[in-house]
Amino acid sequence: MGVKIIEKSASAYTYPLLIKNILTAPLRYAPEQEIVYRDSHRYTYREFAKRVARLAHALGDIGICAGDTVAVLDWDSHRYLECYFAVPMMGAILHTLNFRLSPEQLAYTINHAEDDVIIVHQDFLPVFEQIRPLLGREIKVVSIAEGEQEFQLPEAVGEYEELLSWKSDDYIFPDFDENAAATIFYTTGTTGRPKGVSFSHRQIVLHTYGFISGLCAFESFVSVNSGDVYLPLTPMFHVHAWGMPYLFTMLGAKQVYPGRYEPAKILELVAREGATFSHCVPTIMHMILSDPSAEVTDLSGWKVVIGGSALSQGLCVEAEKRGINLFAAYGMSETCPLLTIAIPKAHMLQQEGDLTIIRCRTGLPVPMVDMEIVDPDGKPLVRDGKQKGEVVVRSPWLAQAYVKDPEKSEELWRDGWLHTGDVGVIDPEGYLQITDRIKDVIKTGGEWISSLELEDLISRHEAVSEAAVIGVPHEKWGERPVTLVVLKQGFGRAVTEEELKELYEESAESGLIPKYGIPDRVLIVSSIAKTSVGKLNKKALRETYRTALSN
Template sequence: MGVKLIEKCESAYTYPLLIKNLLKNSLIRSPDQEIIYRDQMRYTYRDFHIRVAKLANALAGLGVKEGDTVAVMDFDSHRYLECYFAVPMMGAILHTVHIRLSPEQILYTINHAEDDVILVNSELLPLLEPIKDKIETVKKIILIKETDQNPETAIQFDGIYEELLKDASDSFDFPDFDENARATTFYTSGTTGNPKGVYFSHRQLVLHTYGLMTGLCAFDSQAVMTSADVYMPLTPMFHVHAWGMPYLFTMLGNKQIYPGRYEPEMILKLVMGEKVTFSHCVPTIIHMLVNSPVINKVDLSNWKVVIGGSALPRGLCKAATNAKINLYSAYGMSETCPLLTVAHLKPHMYEWDEEKQIDIRCKTGLPIPMVDIEIIDPLGNPVAHDGVQTGEVVARSPWLTQGYLHNQEKSEELWFDGWLHTGDVGSIDAEGYLKITDRLKDVIKTGGEWISSLTLEDIISQHPAVSESAAIGVPDEKWGERPIVLVVLKDEFKEKDLEDELKKVFMEEYEKGNIPKYGVPDRVISVDSIAKTGVGKLDKKVLRVQYAK
């Protein structure tokens, strides 16, 4: 007989899942709440709504229409938040440009996304100047500047952001349209070849916002969010919509703080001065903060911080806990919008000691509602959820990108067999927690056996002399690959030769039965710094080339 579809009254309104409908609540519940940019700008949600309308009118005046693409090159700011709403609400597409790519890669993304307009911060003009004559589709460039000084540049501008808003009408009739319309595009930093474009619809971003709300705000856990939290992102706004969090906290009408460039003293000043209670970032940012001399002078006991982008090392979690930061992991990727899991403690774990709780905080986490996670073997078969057996992590959810922009072959690889393939290796335990053990491409294969680079990093991160670490496989004639570990030592240990002592740490783990003998690194090398990608992840592709010999 089949399913029966609902009958629709001819006059009934079909409410579309559009970004504009995320914005309405803040004007009703918290019109006088503040949005703040560094120590330079403070305004209310009432002002924000007006500026969103003004920006839409300014863009329309420059010829932007439905289906056009507007690129933004800026630091984390109130202006970026305005673009998050105004551009897609017009029916245009927001391209959040990855400003940490090389100029040639940025050129590729601008041309590949077929940008029509670029909004660019004056401090980022050096990225545009060498490529300006190779840009193919851009018709207008708008300058963002924070001082009265005009930049010295050969680029011709079609307007200045604040001046355009000043002269624009403060009312805009944002239309209804198909909720499956593309709202955003951005590009992965990639490991080989050109960056890949991912894209999301209005429907997906709205559903992801509600997924965030249920995942972060609804469950009894060690870190529940409400509209009373003070939010400051520490993930770049060009990267996966700052994990989608600005959409959530704008919908809830929270006080929001935007820090601009990431500077430890400014971040801590804002955290303390504005009483920030929630942030999210990659481990590099927390590492930078806990190693800042200012850390011992401030009270961070009310600060909840979600770590994503890379695994949370146990040693870093301990250091943050010592600084009273409520730190825990979440998991996702560019292709997943991004949130899939959150490492919340279950209520029966609240009485556990700190060491046991850190085990949970450092896991990849529990799937949030409307996310299906599975672990599969090389033949595509699910493996047991026993916390031991590992395989590739695959996912399904209504907010996963449906492909890569203009790249059908890679899209089919991503979605092989109807599951999104993350390229991560992991396990799921009996409590339902996912634990990523490595990236497929980062697993070290020695003598036909695998050893997790994340396991090695986690072990060495707990040594008191180690500030940062990275484990990689290097070519070996006999075994194919052998593991080595790179460490950045804390300042007070930098003059010491600790290679033998640090290597002994791994031997002790072998003797305890925690790693196999072949997992003991051949070398532990002290280095001044470790290569990272544009969003602060360890760049193991570069490290493998650098240390291949």
Template structure:
């Protein structure tokens, strides 16, 4: 076979897939569209475009050059959106620092990423003060301040963000460079070992933007130019799932809330008439439990749930408020979105219960994603909705490795597919459903028991607020399930009640009899990771010792 490689005319422009090319059309077409930062600031796309140029010039004045790394420690804000564009558009690398990590972990990520400049919100100055003597080398600091007065700090602040922009030229010559240039770096919050650095190129971010945008705009459960967008996913966490880039390309009105306070979020939804958001289940649960929710009309609100499983119970609560809720799936290493649990057209007439089952699945792969469920020999398993295997993927935006970590990088890509570490099934309609994490699946008496399935069943009890199921060592069966649950305020429920509930499901054939936990532990709060996921490593360590 002869490869017909195209001939390139010497004068032809190759048009590299760079983040700057996401920005040009919306600035021209929607210059007066609004971007709102909580109660602090309202600005237009035109103003955002000018501020992006000023930020790039200001950073260049601080010595930032292509290949350098600029870290950001901020709440979700208009400033963060400006950094999403200006820093990679310069040819520098944006390091979105997970401000919910411990000071020691933050120190590790700053040093490992080799940050050159740190943009830091006033609220996180104490963190830097505690670790400054161990930051290598000393960084230049830019203060992000929402107050009228500068804060008291012993740190050497080089400049303040707004002062930097005000003193900088509104025109920066954003040059072309290779689309494979690294644009962003951030760190996974895995439950074992040190955080791992994942990284993405301009090409990957542009392709992720357009592929996910295609999926979202091709369905009633998606985003349109008439929507009002409020992310409730931290911007340090996988680019807030990449949706701020999509919203900007589309010229959508955007609302950035700052801190996540349920009453404040709900009032923003009401005041700005928000219609599109995404968040983890914990946030949605907090919003629906807030007394303020009774003052807010949520019937026009579309919400993507990611980060952990959407339980049918939580989905039912959201649907009762009129929320169009559905699931997305991905991970830090996948940029992140791989699938969306949108309803197919023929499902729109289904009753609510049948639709709910689809909404809570992991979803259909978005364009350009090749997704398989395989056995240990990488053989494909039947798409029967029953046969579980590991989920492996290929897509043009998957991280190509872990930063400075070739051993774990090879393990991630073993066999030429990215290994998610998730166990799932694919049904006849093509929908993926994650049934567990490889590290969380419980193997008892040689049989797999899904912790996620048990958690969802426990949550059907009206007195239970949250539930986690873990495997603990057992001398006879290898492992046995243990349930750790949180009661709703003022509710009385005991271990016997939870076991009876699960034994009833076992009698109906929904779960196996050996899936009923031997123990149920009641706690006031479940341990969670910095991005709101259940921290089962902590629970396994705690309850294995007992």
């Protein structure tokens, strides 16, 4: 006998898990709570909801319908938060554009996502002009003017604030299938072109509840609730700012958006607005702690989640000296991103001693996340803290496929588990610790760099016989790329390492790679280690050069 399905009345309402329902809670519990943008904007959730309605009307008036795609190119702002809600709530798809991509990559993502409208801040209008010739379709543009406007785009359909100013603040957002696409963005975490990742309303709502259960429910050194003041320090284009804006909107907490990341301004906002919760990659935390303003700013009571790269014990201890409550979390673009949070179990809190090691672990899977480490055959390994395997996961908020890429999608999902490409161990308490990455991509300051792309670029030089790019440890950036080159015979004295590095600099200037992708060094070597089948032995190269080239 099979399972029994509950009978449903003909008049029963099936409540869909839609983003519009996240906005219900703050309007009920905290309508007068504030949302702040730098020094220029401050309004309540009640006013926020009205602006969300006006934005939906404005987009509808320029032709945006359910299923269309609206891209955003802006700093972290109250406007971006409005787009997080208005665009998917009207049934359209929000494309968060990564302004750190090269122009060529940025244009590719716009074409691939089939964007219909781009909302672009004036600071990025020159970039948009640069990529315009690469766009394969007609795209409407809404400009954002801020401060003294220095760059105009005459053909824009309107300016953001002007379009909202005369719209109705009454908009009835429709019900529709909770599995409808809500967002799309692009990850450059592997070789080749950026891959599109899309999430549904259902996934984002469940991910929000996953954060509530992981951050708000358990006894821990971290206590997050509606009384916190939220200041994001992960770009809003990156995996929905880790999904945190949806969480803190549902909680009705005060939110403070910093715009362009400037250490002194961030510290000023922390002090002035009383920020108590943020999230960032280690590079940003290094940047903040290194700023002179940090010495005179009271940072006690500031809780900060570190993700994107491993949290070192050194950074954790330094932050604790400043009064910052630092701890790690783990996820990836394809997982929306939350998978684990480094919080202690109850019995650990009762023990005397330092919890730094716990804070720096990759963490415990949050509720509704199943996680295993598996061998190359997909067999689960023992959780003894020693056996290493690939981390595979299941959860209701994982990306089901890469957009328009069935082959890569099948690689992502094998045997019904999402394969993260990370290698780690799980200890007897259930804590995950990432120890390595399967693919030879390099992660610097929270951003991925493709080693194969860099190898391909340098191989175009007439003097290069073969090349390998590896990541070496760096105290500030986590990793930095270094290129190893074997020259063709006869070029040994004619070509210098600096000349080869200039090729990368020219590639960055022409938009082929982002500037942060320029290798720190290009070394001319006599040979490059290879495996028994003739492939580049990246593992051996890293072991050989990591100590000599670190920092």
